[in-house]
Amino acid sequence: MDRFLSNLAGYMDQYAVLPVLYHFHWMEWDDLAFDWCLVCLYGLLAVLVTYAICWPAEKLFPIERWNSQKAVLTDVFYTLLNRVGIIPIITFLLFYQAQSWFTGVLVEAGFIPPTLDELIPPLLYHPILTFFIYALILDFADYWRHRLSHSFRAWYALHALHHAQRQMSFWSDDRNHFFDDIISFLWFFAIGLVIGIPPLQFPLLILLLRFIESFSHANIKLSFGPLEYVLVSPRFHRLHHGLRAAGRVSCNYGGVFPFWDIIFRTADFSPVWMATGDAKAPEALATGSYLEQQICGAKMFFQALFAPKRPLGGGQPT
Amino acid sequence: MITRRLALATPFALAATKALGDTPSPICMVMNSAGASVSTIDMNSRQVIATEPAYREPSHWALTPDRQTLYVCDASGNALFAFDPHTGSPRGHVKVADPYQLGYSPDQKYLLVNALRLDFVDVYDATTLALVKRFKPGQWPSHLDFSPDSRWSFSSLQKSDTLFSIDLTTMTPRWTVKIGDTPAGVLWLNGKLIVCIMGEDGIVEVDPTDGHITRRQKTGPGAHNVFLDEDNNILYVSNRGPGDTSLSALDPVTLEVKRTYAIQGGPDDIEIAPDGKIWIALRYAEAVAILDPASGNYDTIPVGRSPHGIYLSTCLDRKGKLTAEII
Numbered sequence: 049m050d051r052f053l054s055n056l057a058g059y060m061d062q063y064a065v066l067p068v069l070y071h072f073h074w075m076e077w078d079d080l081a082f083d084w085c086l087v088c089l090y091g092l093l094a095v096l097v098t099y100a101i102c103w104p105a106e107k108l109f110p111i112e113r114w115n116s117q118k119a120v121l122t123d124v125f126y127t128l129l130n131r132v133g134i135i136p137i138i139t140f141l142l143f144y145q146a147q148s149w150f151t152g153v154l155v156e157a158g159f160i161p162p163t164l165d166e167l168i169p170p171l172l173y174h175p176i177l178t179f180f181i182y183a184l185i186l187d188f189a190d191y192w193r194h195r196l197s198h199s200f201r202a203w204y205a206l207h208a209l210h211h212a213q214r215q216m217s218f219w220s221d222d223r224n225h226f227f228d229d230i231i232s233f234l235w236f237f238a239i240g241l242v243i244g245i246p247p248l249q250f251p252l253l254i255l256l257l258r259f260i261e262s263f264s265h266a267n268i269k270l271s272f273g274p275l276e277y278v279l280v281s282p283r284f285h286r287l288h289h290g291l292r293a294a295g296r297v298s299c300n301y302g303g304v305f306p307f308w309d310i311i312f313r314t315a316d317f318s319p320v321w322m323a324t325g326d327a328k329a330p331e332a333l334a335t336g337s338y339l340e341q342q343i344c345g346a347k348m349f350f351q352a353l354f355a356p357k358r359p360l361g362g363g364q365p366t
Numbered sequence: 367m368i369t370r371r372l373a374l375a376t377p378f379a380l381a382a383t384k385a386l387g388d389t390p391s392p393i394c395m396v397m398n399s400a401g402a403s404v405s406t407i408d409m410n411s412r413q414v415i416a417t418e419p420a421y422r423e424p425s426h427w428a429l430t431p432d433r434q435t436l437y438v439c440d441a442s443g444n445a446l447f448a449f450d451p452h453t454g455s456p457r458g459h460v461k462v463a464d465p466y467q468l469g470y471s472p473d474q475k476y477l478l479v480n481a482l483r484l485d486f487v488d489v490y491d492a493t494t495l496a497l498v499k500r501f502k503p504g505q506w507p508s509h510l511d512f513s514p515d516s517r518w519s520f521s522s523l524q525k526s527d528t529l530f531s532i533d534l535t536t537m538t539p540r541w542t543v544k545i546g547d548t549p550a551g552v553l554w555l556n557g558k559l560i561v562c563i564m565g566e567d568g569i570v571e572v573d574p575t576d577g578h579i580t581r582r583q584k585t586g587p588g589a590h591n592v593f594l595d596e597d598n599n600i601l602y603v604s605n606r607g608p609g610d611t612s613l614s615a616l617d618p619v620t621l622e623v624k625r626t627y628a629i630q631g632g633p634d635d636i637e638i639a640p641d642g643k644i645w646i647a648l649r650y651a652e653a654v655a656i657l658d659p660a661s662g663n664y665d666t667i668p669v670g671r672s673p674h675g676i677y678l679s680t681c682l683d684r685k686g687k688l689t690a691e692i693i
Contacts, residue, residue, distance in 0.1 A: 051652050054671055058631060058650025066588065066608030075548035075565040076506060076525045078588065078606065082632070082650060082672065083400060148483040151444075155463040155484060156500075160444045163421050172419050175402065 049252070053093070057085035080144070084137050090251045091131035097255070098262045102218035109269045111286070111321045114215050119335045123219035126338070130222040130229075131258070139233055146237055163244030179250050183257060184305065185243060186236065191308035193235045194301040197228070202352040204296055206231075209345045211294045212333035214325035216286070218266040225345040260304050265289075269321060276317060280306050283321065290322030294329075393454050394637070394645055395677040396654055397424035397438055398670025404438055404447070405669040406454035407654065409639065409678065412667055418456050420447050426467045426635070426675040431474035431492060433682055438675070439465035441483060452679055460495060463488065467509055473516035476534060480507035480521055487521050487530065489537065499537045503530040509591065511552045511559070513574060520559055520574065522549035529561060529577055543577035546570060551591035555601070555618060562589040562603060569603060571621065583621040585614040593636050594618060596684060600659075604633040606649070613646065615659070627662050629655055637678040647673040 061082045069075050114120075129135050154161055164182065165171040171178040197207040206228040213220050224232075264285035272281040280302050287293060288300035299316040302309045309315035325334065332344040393415075394407040404424055406416040421443025428437050429451055436451040441464050448457040464481035470492055471478065477490040487501040487510075504526030512519050518540060519532045527547055531540040547565025558580065559572040568589050571581035586605030593602045601616040613627045613636070631651025636644050644657040646664075649672050657664040 050671065051668065054650065054652045055631075061650060062607040062609060062611065062632065070565065070587070070608045073547050073565055075588065078548070078564060078590075079399075086400070144483075151464070152484040152486070155481075155486075160461055160463050163443060165421060166443075166445070172421070175419055 053086065053089050053251075057082060057089050060085040060089070080140075084140065086251065087136050087140065088132055090255055091136060094255045094258050094262075095127060095131055098218055098259055101259075102263060102266045102268070105268045105270070106217060106266055111267050111269045111282075112215070112323075117215060119213065119215045120217050120219055122336075122338055122341065123213065123217065123223050126222040126224070127219050127262075130224075135229070142233065143237060143240070147240060150241060161241070161244065166244075176250065176253070179253055182243070183253075186239065187302070187304045188308055189235065189239045190303045191301050191312075193232060194303065195312075195314070197231075198296050198298045198301070201296070202349055203228075203231070205348040205352040206345055208294075208326055208329045208348065209333050209341055211289060211324075211326040212329040212341075213289075214323070214334055216265055216267060216289050216324040218262045220265040221262045223341075225349070226342055227346065227349060257304055264303075271319070277306060277310070280304055283319075284317065286322055286324065287316050287318060287320070289324040291325055291327055292322070294326035390452055392639075393452075393679045394654065395427070395436070395438075395449065395454055395679075396647055396669045396673045397427065397675040398652075398672060399423050399425055399649075399674040400672035401670030402443075403670045404449070404454075405673070407667055407669070409680070412656070412665075414667065414669060416454060417670065418447075418449070418454070421445055424674070425465075427677050428468045428470060428477070429682075431470055436677060437468065439468055439479075441466040441481075451677075451682060454679075462490075462495070466507075469510050469512065471512050471516040471519070471534060472514055475516065478510055478512075478519050478521075480510055482506050482508055482524070487519075487532070489519075489532070489534070501530070501532060501539060503539065503542055504528055509550055509552045509562075511554045513554060518574060520552050520554075522552050522561060524548055524550060524564075529559070529572060531574070531577065541577045545572065545577070545579070550589075551603075553592045553594065553601075555594065560592050560601070562592050564588050564590055564606070567605075569616075569621070581621060583616065583623070585616070585623060586612045586626060589614075590633075591635060593638075595638055600624070602636055602644070604629075604636060604646070606632050606634065613644070613657070625659075625662075627657060627659070627664075629657065629664065631655070631666075634674055635676045637676050637681065639678055640680050640683075645676055645678060647676045649673065 065081045069077055165178045197203045206225040209225045210223055264280045264282055266282050268282050271283045276284055284300055293299055299314050300309055330344055332340045392409040394409050396405045402420050402422050404418045405414050408415045420440045423442045425439045425441055436449040437446040444463055445459040446462050446465055447459045464484045465479045466482035467480040469478050474492055477492045479488045485505055487507050489499045491498055504523040506525035507521045508524040510521045517535055521530045523530055527544055528542050529545040530542045533540050545561055546563035549561050550564050551562040553560045559574050561570050561572055567587050568584040570579045573580050585603040587609050588606040589603050590606045591604045601618040603614045605612045611632050613629050613633050614623050615625045616623050631648035634647045634649050636646045638644050646655040648655055652671055653666040653668050655664045655666050
């Protein structure tokens with residue numbers, strides 16, 4: 049599979065991407081262009097695999113049945129933009145430039161930043177273990193990013209876009225405000241500076257983790273049983289998206305592993321299937337187009353920053 | 367300081383050695399840049415016999431002046447990984463900032479390291495690996511070479527479109543000149559420099575005294591790296607696209623293209639075996655190609671993702687300058 053995708057990425061690079069780079073005199077990006085092609089192809093594969101598994105499961109075992117799925121279409125757009133389209137490339141470029149600049153500053157100050165597997169030498173010979181330790185650390189960091197995004201009014205004004213969806217499905221994982229994505233980027237950039245860049249030689253494992261995140265949003269009546277204490281299930285994450293959990297006090301913040309919610313006492317394993325959405329969010333956030341959602345989210349964000357007493361989006365104060 | 371680990375040969379390498387008595391099989395080592403590993407191939411059986419981990423992004427290599435250690439660059443891992451150049455057994459690593467490309471000066475006094483991401487050209491003491499001088503000549507220093515008398519070094523600056531020269535006797539910059547769109551491979555040849563220009567499909571010949579271009583020659587789309595065969599008879603240029611990728615064979619005096627080999631999969635670095643076969647790292651195909659230059663046919667051996675630099679232990683028997691010392 050890896051080799052097939054590499055070959056495919058090679059063809060994509062040679063015949064689609066490099067001609068563009070060549071035309072615009074950007075050939076210095078040649079080395080990285082192949083990596084971009086791989087990222088896009090693995091992103092596409094992730095979407096296809098998620099669709100192939102989740103779509104029939106949502107049809108067979110739905111929690112809710114909807115007459116119209118127009119609102120879900122916007123989520124499809126978010127997913128394609130985030131996993132296959134321009135966002136991974138922009139994020140990669142920003143991270144590359146920022147990380148290079150900061151490493152240069154440290155090196156000039158006489159400090160060469162280590163990687164996690166350099167700090168713990170036995171990890172060098174156990175790259176898959178290294179990968180999972182990075183996954184645990186990053187998931188832990190994401191737990192706190194997510195929890196804090198519910199704690200600050202202005203930040204939740206952005207994050208409300210993610211919660212506004214009443215037709216939550218496996219497509220909903222990537223519906224985030226652009227500013228919220230930037231905060232996530234900065235958050236993980238800071239983590240990357242502390243523990244080094246995670247190893248990226250296991251794209252299939254990255255794909256698996258992304259699948260778990262998409263799957264946890266799926267409209268599937270499924271509990272993992274005892275495994276619910278190990279991996280975030282659709283039922284566990286649905287409690288986080290439940291109407292009663294929308295806003296600044298919520299539960300089940302974990303993205304892949306529920307350990308952090310258990311440790312920090314925010315876990316809720318109630319055997320219920322909540323209706324999802326944010327009753328206080330403007331309708332544009334729930335059913336608007338991509339642009340309408342982004343504009344509405346930005347307005348709410350600035351309103352929360354500069355007019356903190358006014359209710360967000362015209363609804364009730366959160 | 368080198369972090370010492372047990373330099374145990376892998377069971378496969380030992381088995382290969384025993385199979386041929388005490389004479390080890392010659393090996394090929396390939397740096398898999400996106401696989402964070404180094405593959406070792408038995409050149410006789412053409413089988414991958416070991417895959418050693420690196421931190422993040424192994425790229426190029428150099429032999430120490432005594433030819434007892436093979437250093438492999440790991441750029442974003444900020445390390446030089448050390449290997450036994452005969453068996454490929456790992457011997458720990460040295461911490462070095464962003465080593466993308468490296469080379470020892472012919473007088474063996476200095477190790478020059480191009481730190482591509484950090485925009486540094488670093489000069490280290492060849493023996494102690496203490497940093498002697500850091501230059502910041504522009505963006506993305508990539509490939510390098512030296513004048514045979516070790517007075518001057520030359521680094522291509524991929525994003526600045528320039529070539530940069532240092533006077534190593536005074537440790538001062540000599541000149542930085544615009545050379546073309548995305549310069550890459552650099553080679554000292556017959557008193558001149560050959561520089562691959564990726565954005566202009568060919569090579570330029572440069573006067574090393576002041577950096578002005580004296581000749582141009584088209585080779586193929588995305589001319590990336592340049593190598594001279596052991597007998598100084600053929601100059602090879604790898605062309606990495608856009609479009610079809612290839613390896614061009616040129617007359618080193620006239621720079622005329624004698625033959626172009628269609629090599630799919632993005633040829634990057636090459637090494638030439640004693641039997642004349644050309645071993646080529648194919649960046650996009652996760653493979654090494656072994657080209658018969660007479661017939662133009664080639665076989666491939668699967669390795670890790672994005673194979674970049676390639677080393678053949680048969681070069682240890684070579685008297686003159688090694689290929690990797692000039693790429």
